[in-house]
Amino acid sequence: MNLLMLRRSLEMFLIEDIGEQDITSDVLFDKNMEGEIRFLAKQTGILCGIDIIRTGFEMLDPRVEVELYKQDGNELHAGDEIARAYGNMASLLKGERVILNLLQRMSGMATLTRRAVKNLNSNHTRICDTRKTTPGLRMLEKYAVRTGGGYNHRNGLYDAVMLKDNHIAFAGSITSAVARLREKLGHMVKIEVETETREQVIEAVKAKVDCIMFDNRTPDEIKELVKLVPPFIKTEASGGIAVEQLPTFRNCGVDYISLGCLTHSAPALDISVKVPALERSSVK
Numbered sequence: 001m002n003l004l005m006l007r008r009s010l011e012m013f014l015i016e017d018i019g020e021q022d023i024t025s026d027v028l029f030d031k032n033m034e035g036e037i038r039f040l041a042k043q044t045g046i047l048c049g050i051d052i053i054r055t056g057f058e059m060l061d062p063r064v065e066v067e068l069y070k071q072d073g074n075e076l077h078a079g080d081e082i083a084r085a086y087g088n089m090a091s092l093l094k095g096e097r098v099i100l101n102l103l104q105r106m107s108g109m110a111t112l113t114r115r116a117v118k119n120l121n122s123n124h125t126r127i128c129d130t131r132k133t134t135p136g137l138r139m140l141e142k143y144a145v146r147t148g149g150g151y152n153h154r155n156g157l158y159d160a161v162m163l164k165d166n167h168i169a170f171a172g173s174i175t176s177a178v179a180r181l182r183e184k185l186g187h188m189v190k191i192e193v194e195t196e197t198r199e200q201v202i203e204a205v206k207a208k209v210d211c212i213m214f215d216n217r218t219p220d221e222i223k224e225l226v227k228l229v230p231p232f233i234k235t236e237a238s239g240g241i242a243v244e245q246l247p248t249f250r251n252c253g254v255d256y257i258s259l260g261c262l263t264h265s266a267p268a269l270d271i272s273v274k275v276p277a278l279e280r281s282s283v284k
Contacts, residue, residue, distance in 0.1 A: 001051060001139065001140070001143050002139065003051070003055065005139055006051065006052070006055055006139075006140075007055060007059065009136065009137075009139070009140070010052070010055060010056050010059055010098070011059065012136070013098045013102075014056070014059065014060065014094075014095065014098055017094075017097060017098050018094055022090060022093065022094045024093075025089065025090040025093040025094060026090055028090075029088075029089040029090050031088065031090070033088070033089045033090075034086070034087055034088055034089060035086070035087075035089045035092060035275060036084060036085070036086040036092075036275065036276055037084070037085050037092050037096065037273050037274065037275055037276075038081055038083070038084050038273070038274050038275075038276055039053065039081070039082040039083045039084070039085075039100070039103070039271060039272075039273055040079065040080070040081055040082065040271065040272050040273075040274055041076035041077060041078060041079065041080040041081075041082060041269075041270075041271055042078055042270035042271060042272055043076075043078055043269060043270045044075070044076060044077050044078065045075070045076050045107055045108070045110075045111035045269040046073065046074070046075060046076070046107060046110040046111045046113075046114045046147065046148055046269075047070050047071070047072055047073065047074045047075075047076050047082065047107050047110070048072050048073070048103075048106040048107045048109065048110035048143070048144045048147040048148070049072070049102055049103045049105075049106035049107060049140070049144070050068055050070060050071060050072050050082070050083070050103075051072075052099055052102050052103060052106075053066055053068065053082075053083045053085065053099055053103065054066045054068065056095045056098065056099040057085050057087070057091065057092070057095050057099070060091050060094055060095045061087060061088055061091035063087050063088065063091075064085055064086065064087030064088065064091055064092065064095075065085065065086045065087055066083060066084070066085045066086075067083060067084045067085075068082075068083045069081055069082060069083060069084075070082050070083070072110075072147050073110070073147050076107070076269070082103075082271065096273050100271060100272075100273055102140065103271055104268040104269050104270070104271050105137075105140075105141075105144075105266075105268050106140055106141070106143070106144040106147075107144070107268070107269035107271065108266045108267050108268040108269040109141055109144035109145060109148065109262060109263055109266040110144045110145070110147040110148035111148065111266070111269055112148070112243065112261070112262055112265075112266040112267075113127065113129075113144070113145050113147075113148025113149060113150040113262050113266075114148040114149050115243055116148075116150065116243045116246060116259060116262065117148065117149040117150060119243055119244070119246040119247055120246040120247070120249065120250055120257065121247070121250060122250050122251075124253075124255070125249070125250070125252075125254055125255060125256065125257055126150070126151045126255065126256050126257070127149070127150040127151065127246075127256075127257055127259060127262075128145070128150055128151040128152060128153045128236075128256050128257070128258045128259075129141075129142060129145040129150060129151075129152055129153055129258065129259065129260075129262050129263055130153055130238070130258050130259070130260040130262075130263070131153070131154070131156065131157075132260035132263055132264045133263045133264070134263070134264075138155070138156070141263045142155065142263075144263075145262050145263065148262075150262060151256070153256075153258055160189065160190045160191075160192065161181055161185070161189060161190065161191040161192065162192045162193075162194065162213075163177050163178070163181075163191070163192070163193045163194060164194045165194060165196065168193075168194075168200075173203070174193055174195075174200060174203045174204050174207055174209075175203055175206070175207050178191060178193070178204075178207040178208075178209060179207075190210040190211065191209045191210050191211070192209065192210060192211035192212070192213060192236070193207075193209045193211070193212055193213065194213045194215050194238075195212055195213060195214060195215065195225075196215050196216070198225065198228070201214070201225050201228050201229065202228060204233075205228060205229055205230065205233065208233075209233060210233065210234065211233065211234040211235070211236060212229055212233055212234075212235055212236070213235075213236040213237070213238050213258075214235065214236070214237050214238070214254065215238055215239045216238075216239035216240060217237065217239070219248050219249050219251075219252040220252075222237055222249070222252040222253065222254060223251075223252050223253055226252070226253040226254060234255045234256065235253070235254040235255050235256070236254055236255065236256040236257070236258055237249060237252065237254045237256070237257045237258075238257070238258040238259075241257060241259060242261070243259070243261065
């Protein structure tokens with residue numbers, strides 16, 4: 001993750017939650033009261049977002065001490081201790097919820113991605129994400145996909161061309177759209193075309209696009225369509241593919257399978273924050 005962008009995002013998230021003050025913690029605890037909290041896994045999964053714990057508390061209160069016991073990509077099991085934070089009680093409680101929400105969300109996405117990669121079990125085809133991310137969280141969610149063993153599709157509208165059905169409809173044809181783009185774009189910009197028919201695949205091949213997506217096609221249909229595409233053009237399957245269906249796509253021949261569910265439907269991994277016995281907590 002880009003730490004500068006992470007800090008900017010965390011600042012926004014913390015301001016959203018804390019506002020002017022944490023009424024409960026600021027009133028309940030004196031400024032000199034210190035304590036400890038522990039981050040604990042409650043189910044099996046893949047950890048993602050460990051840097052958020054250290055960075056989040058550092059931004060709130062540089063005096064908070066953080067110990068990290070796991071790394072992103074580690075497999076967690078119920079009862080595993082992930083991290084500890086020790087310092088001002090109010091600071092710990094102000095940061096707890098935002099940090100935990102992100103940690104659970106990102107770990108859930110990494111866990112689902114790891115399951116998708118294992119279900120596909122292919123040495124050729126890669127699992128990748130889509131732009132179906134939560135506004136404001138795309139950097140974190142795409143990092144979670146990479147942590148789980150997947151790959152990122154384009155990051156946004158700015159770094160690659162994807163001609164979808166409506167682009168093609170407005171432009172008149174795949175051929176016309178690609179010609180206009182090639183005339184104006186530099187050689188470093190890739191062009192992908194979403195296809196829905198055999199005829200569109202043939203047209204995209206003739207236009208020499210960089211990648212062809214087979215949208216909402218069965219594995220058997222894809223096996224036949226891939227035969228039409230020369231090796232220099234990458235291929236992708238997408239559209240309503242569930243993680244449980246991935247074994248049926250294992251040998252269909254595409255280079256990538258993109259799954260929107262990795263980011264828009266991944267359940268959060270159950271992680272809790274607990275206050276241990278008070279032997280270290282004290283009023284100074």
